[in-house]
Amino acid sequence: MLKTFKIGGVHPPENKLSKDKKIEVLPLPKTVFIPVAQHIGAPSTPVVKKGDEVKVGQVIAQSSSFVSTNIHSSVSGKVTKVDFSADSSGYPKQGIFIAVDGDEWIEGIDRSEDLVKEISVDGPEIVKKIQDAGIVGLGGATFPTHVKLVPPKGMKAEVLLLNGVECEPYLTSDHRLMLEKADEIMVGIQLLMKAMGVDKAVIGIENNKPDAIKLLNEKCSAYKGVSVQPLKVQYPQGGEKQLINAVTGKEVPSGALPIAVGAVVSNVGTAFAVYEAIQKNKPLFERVVTVTGKGVEKPSNFLVRVGTATSELIEAAGGLPENTGKIISGGPMMGRAIASLDVPVTKGTSGLLLMKEEESKREEIQACIRCSRCTSVCPMGLEPYLLMTLGEKQIFDRAENERIMDCIECGSCSYTCPSSRPLLDYIRFGKGKVGAMIRSRKK
Numbered sequence: 001m002l003k004t005f006k007i008g009g010v011h012p013p014e015n016k017l018s019k020d021k022k023i024e025v026l027p028l029p030k031t032v033f034i035p036v037a038q039h040i041g042a043p044s045t046p047v048v049k050k051g052d053e054v055k056v057g058q059v060i061a062q063s064s065s066f067v068s069t070n071i072h073s074s075v076s077g078k079v080t081k082v083d084f085s086a087d088s089s090g091y092p093k094q095g096i097f098i099a100v101d102g103d104e105w106i107e108g109i110d111r112s113e114d115l116v117k118e119i120s121v122d123g124p125e126i127v128k129k130i131q132d133a134g135i136v137g138l139g140g141a142t143f144p145t146h147v148k149l150v151p152p153k154g155m156k157a158e159v160l161l162l163n164g165v166e167c168e169p170y171l172t173s174d175h176r177l178m179l180e181k182a183d184e185i186m187v188g189i190q191l192l193m194k195a196m197g198v199d200k201a202v203i204g205i206e207n208n209k210p211d212a213i214k215l216l217n218e219k220c221s222a223y224k225g226v227s228v229q230p231l232k233v234q235y236p237q238g239g240e241k242q243l244i245n246a247v248t249g250k251e252v253p254s255g256a257l258p259i260a261v262g263a264v265v266s267n268v269g270t271a272f273a274v275y276e277a278i279q280k281n282k283p284l285f286e287r288v289v290t291v292t293g294k295g296v297e298k299p300s301n302f303l304v305r306v307g308t309a310t311s312e313l314i315e316a317a318g319g320l321p322e323n324t325g326k327i328i329s330g331g332p333m334m335g336r337a338i339a340s341l342d343v344p345v346t347k348g349t350s351g352l353l354l355m356k357e358e359e360s361k362r363e364e365i366q367a368c369i370r371c372s373r374c375t376s377v378c379p380m381g382l383e384p385y386l387l388m389t390l391g392e393k394q395i396f397d398r399a400e401n402e403r404i405m406d407c408i409e410c411g412s413c414s415y416t417c418p419s420s421r422p423l424l425d426y427i428r429f430g431k432g433k434v435g436a437m438i439r440s441r442k443k
Helices: 123-132 173-180 182-196 210-220 240-248 268-280 310-316 373-377 384-392 396-401 412-416 423-442
Strands: 023-025 031-035 059-062 077-086 092-100 159-163 201-206 226-231 263-267 286-292 300-305 324-329 351-356
Touching (some): 023 173, 123 182, 159 240, 159 268, 173 286, 182 201, 182 210, 182 226, 182 263, 201 210, 240 263, 310 351
Parallel strands (some): 023 300, 286 351
Antiparallel strands (some): 077 092
C-alpha cells in the first residue's frame, strides 16, 4: 500500500531527465577549492598550509566540536593557499586551494569493486569511523551523521528510516545510486543499524522509481529487519518529518528532533558513504551530482570530487546553453541560484539545474488575495502568508510564536501562490533573525 504524509504537499512536474543515465566518473580538475564548512555545525579547522603536499583522503581540516566533522582532500597535489572564496551561498567562506598533481591516494583505502559484507567492528567503533571519515547527511541538510547516531540522554532509537525518496524535481543522483550500488547500500544500512542498536530499518522510495523499489525489495530478502516502503509521489515526501509521518504514522513535535519519536533518518547516499568508510576505509571526498535542465545537451549523473568547480560539471554535460537564466545548486524547489561558475561542489551538492531564461523569470508580485492555498499545501501546518508578513515587517517575536522555526523551507507555498509572492524568501529571512534571537537567549 502506498503511504504519504498527512497534511499539505504539492506535485510539481517531475522532469527526471537524467534518470536513465548511468553514473559517470568526472575527470579530475586542475585545481580545487575545498571549503572547511560543508556541514551544519562549527566549521573545521585547517591543518595544512601553503606549500604542503597532500594526498587523496588526507585530513586537511579537523572537526572543531562534536557537531562538526573532518574535511579530507579529494585530490593529490600542492596547497596553493588557505583563503576565502564564495561558495553556493554567495558569501566568502574559508577553504583550501589545491593544485592537482596526479591522483595519489593515502594508504589503506580499498579501491577494489569487491563487496565486503562481513562487519567486524562494534557500534561505538562504527560511530567513531563515521566521525573520522567526515560523513554528513547527503540529502542536502549535511548534518554530521555521527551526531544522529548518539541520541540525547533519555532517548532511544527504535527504527532507522532510509530516505530514497528524492522528491525534488529533476534530481536523480539517489535513484541512480540505488540502482547501481544497491548491495553496498544494504551493507551500509546494516552498519547504521548496528551503530544505533536497532533491529528494524525501512527504505522509503517514491512510486515513480519502480525499478529501485523492485531491486531493493529483492535485496532485502537477504537482510533481516530491512524492508522497502513504496510512497505516494508527493513533494516534500523526502522531508525528515514527512517521511517519518508517512512510514510510521508518528508526528515529530514542534521544535523536536526525529529521535523524539524513536526515529533516525539517513539518506541512501549517506548509507553508501558509511559502507565505503567502514568497509573500504574511504573518507567522504566525492559524491554523485546530477547536472540537468531542459536546455542541457546531455543531462547526466557524475561522480565528482569535492572542490571541483561547477563549470567543470556543466562542460561535461555539454556546456552552458545560451539561453540559461539561472543555475540552481540543488533542485528547483529548495535549491538556490549561484552567482558564479567557480562555486565548488561540496558534500551537500546533490545537483545543478540549468534553467532557461523564460523558466527562471519571476512574475510580478501581486497583492495577497487571501486564497489560503499556501496554508493548504504547507506540510508543517503553518500559515505562510502570515509568516511572510511578519518577516517583511520585522515582527520577529510574533514570528517565533507562530512557529516560523518549524518551516522546512520546502517552497510549496511559493510554488502554489497565484499572486507570485516571495513567501519563502521572507520566511527564510525571518527564520534567520528568529534563530539568532533564540541563540542569544541561550548564551
